[in-house]
Structure formats: C-alpha cells, structure tokens
Amino acid sequence: xxxxxxxxxxxxxxCCKKATCVLGLGSPCAYLAQHDGRYWCSLxxxxxxxxxxxxxGAGCCSSLNSDRQRMLREQAKSVEKxxxxxx
Ligand code: SF4
Ligand code: SF4
Numbered sequence: 001x002x003x004x005x006x007x008x009x010x011x012x013x014x015c016c017k018k019a020t021c022v023l024g025l026g027s028p029c030a031y032l033a034q035h036d037g038r039y040w041c042s043l044x045x046x047x048x049x050x051x052x053x054x055x056x057g058a059g060c061c062s063s064l065n066s067d068r069q070r071m072l073r074e075q076a077k078s079v080e081k082x083x084x085x086x087x
Contacts, residue, residue, distance in 0.1 A: 005059075006059040007059055007060045007063035008059060008060065009056070009057075009059065009060045010038065010060075010068055010071045010072060010075070011038030011039045011040065011071070012038070012039065012065070012067035012068040012070070012071045013032060013034075013038075013039030013067065014062060014065040014067040014068060015060075015061075015062055016028070016029050016032045016039065016041070017032070017067075018062075021054065023043060023049060023053070023054070031043050033045070038071070041054060041056070044056060
C-alpha cells in the first residue's frame with residue numbers, strides 16, 4: 001500500500017459491517033466481536049487465521065467513514081482528559 005495513503009485501523013468495525021469477507025459467516029458477520037472498546041475479528045482472537053490472511057495491519061482503506069471518525073474523536077477526548085488530569 002502506498003505509504004502516503006496509509007491510515008491505521010482503529011477497530012471501528014465499519015468494513016466488516018458493510019461487507020462480510022470470504023472467511024466470514026452471515027451479514028453482519030457472526031465473527032465480528034466488540035472487546036476492549038473496539039471491534040475485533042473472532043477468528044483472529046481464537047487463532048483460526050493469521051493477521052496476514054485478513055490483511056490486518058495493512059491499514060484502513062475507508063478512512064473517512066463516520067464510525068472511524070467518531071472513534072478517533074473519542075480517543076482524542078480521552079487523551080485530552082488524561083492529560084488534563086495529570087497537569
Ligand atoms: S473501517 Fe478501517 S478503521 Fe474501521 S475496522 Fe475497518 S479497517 Fe479498521
Ligand atoms: S471473518 Fe472477521 S474479518 Fe471477515 S467479515 Fe467477519 S469479522 Fe470481519
């Protein structure tokens with residue numbers, strides 16, 4: 001992927017909610033799970049597939065979706081709160 005276009009995944013789940021991949025089950029995919037404040041693929045969590053097989057870590061190709069933007073705003077607020085607590 002072009003490094004200039006790389007946007008990190010924040011686990012908003014938008015891509016899996018919009019389209020189930022070839023390894024998925026149903027729509028929305030039964031393997032999509034919320035854990036620790038973000039979405040995860042259960043197949044990864046149980047070790048059934050590798051990160052490479054699902055291109056995890058390759059970046060987000062729908063970086064302007066509203067779910068991702070909302071998560072980024074929430075993360076920024078959380079960082080601001082913790083900074084103001086410590087100053
Ligand atoms: S839409 Fe992008 S940020 Fe959201 S889960 Fe998919 S890859 Fe990650
Ligand atoms: S199998 Fe995993 S990566 Fe594929 S659609 Fe389901 S949750 Fe997403």
